[in-house]
Amino acid sequence: MDYDLTEEQELFKQMVREFALEEIIPRAEEMDEEGEFPYDIITKMADLGLMGLPFPEEYGGSGADMVSFVIALEEISRADASLGITMEAHTTLGSLPIYYEGTDEQKQKWLVPLAKGEMLGAFGLTEPEAGSDAGATRTTAELDGDEWVINGTKCFITNSGTEISKVVTITAVTGMTGDKKEISNILVPHGTPGFTVAPPYRKMGWHASDTHELSFNDCRVPRENLLGTRGGGFRCFLKVLDAGRVAIAALAVGLARACLEESVKYARERVQFGRPIGKFQGVSFKCADMFMEVELAREATLKAAWLADQDRPYSREAAVAKLFASETAMRAANDAVQIHGGYGYIEDYPVCRYFRDAKILEIGEGTSEVQRIILSRSLGL
């Protein structure tokens, strides 16, 4: 048993923390207010290898372990959850399917620029009628000669409409095997006729992240854009979602830590009834609980990441980490605003943004209910 990070991981954490403190935190409020997508910060992150952490160097990545990846995500999300989700969705949802299933040619064409951060990755699974029940996909792809003809709509797709969004991997029904839908992954490059990106959603939080509805109208892509095997799409996204959940957990740990740090600072400064409010147990116990839960959420996240690094199954641990960390972030954000009183409801204080950024963590990449379903099933229930 060894709870220490390696020297390399420690140094890496220190570097990302410094980067986040100096390059992201000063910009976070403005990015949120303007809904500005920070291309310049993405470029800097790419230069440091942060946009392709878990991919081998031969594919333009950094060759990092999963533990380093979650360390980085916590630090980036501590500074700004929008950038956290941009990095998260890009790396796991957007790039992992190509890494897991792509042919060498597909990897050269798409994974290399993605891992280098020259392109932004996106994955289209959710549909208006297929959310938690992702198998209910209605989007279809029919083979017509040497082309797939795609029809359907995907909603809430992160990273799908930026200037550097060049491809989205979507799930589509490519046929039936008996009475079962055959779901496959298909790479659809931006600019393909029939592929339309709707204007961005007006979201509660994550204002500086990019989310769109995508529609496909007789959209034709070459046959070789099939990613992995025909009918292998469902299995592939389950595997991708495991990694994604660990990453969302790391994002949640970062956001919860931000809530904790701001709360402790404010509890020391704010004086009421002649003393700092942190001297009242009603306030200090909230901070104590927040600290405890941040620690536990981080432990759960690191454990799942560590299992992944050992090439051992980690679906269950990923669900535990995602569920606990995202609910921790929501509670922490709620308490952080409470500790700030009326000021917490005003945008001048960052906890206001944290509150708006926290809720989605209990929804995206499998709602809390879905995580509980996974855990119930793993208990044989």
Next chain:
Amino acid sequence: MNVVVCVKQVPDTSDPDVEVHIDSSGKGVDESKFSFVINDADNYAVEEAILLKEKHEGEVTVVNIGPEAANQVVRMALAKGGDQAIRLDDERFAFSDITATARLLASAIGDLEFDIVMTGCIASDDGYSAVGVTLAQMLDLPHAAMVKSVEVIGDNKLKVGRELEGGLLEMLEIETPCVLTIQTGINEPRYASFKGIRAASKKEIKVMDLEATGLSEDQVGEAGSTAVMVEYSVPVVGELAEILEGDAAETSVKLSGILKEKGLV
């Protein structure tokens, strides 16, 4: 262009939650709650050394006096582009003053092939601003302090700008080998990339103890120092200062009373 750059690990004083307390010996401060970072000015020196290397080739050697924990700042400098490092580590080096510190650095640097030695111009913890120039003296080399710009203008000639009062730059030409003490703001220190960090773990940090330096016990530590630390103390509150007590409402009333009384408003 081979550059040797000296780096010191210091407490992170940017952290507002950290309070400095004198320890029970009276000669030190309680470091248990500190986190440690590279000295600010040294960070700029590292960047300047790497920039020179990138422009004019050569190698960067990082030198540090410190315990194993100081590997952190040494490795980060290697991760940014340093090639190898020396860490001087021996219990007998403790309590070295400027002279003994410079002597130790000189013992490690003297045998290296270099064109420039860089140090930060000031350490954020003890604030002596003297190690670099003392080191130049011991290596018998020319030096420039508070350097804000460096330009290579000949085979063994540099043009350097020294920052004077009011931001005035004094430009001077200096022959290499030489010692430069680097001022903050000379460049924009980079962040180490993930690959840089990985590469750094394979670079050598040579550890030198007293025997390896070739110095004797009375040349290092307190014995080798010309100035000996006696004690730390907190400044006493001056009699002329009046500290107003009470909450903001009370103190503001008192303050406005005093200002009126003295005819200042």
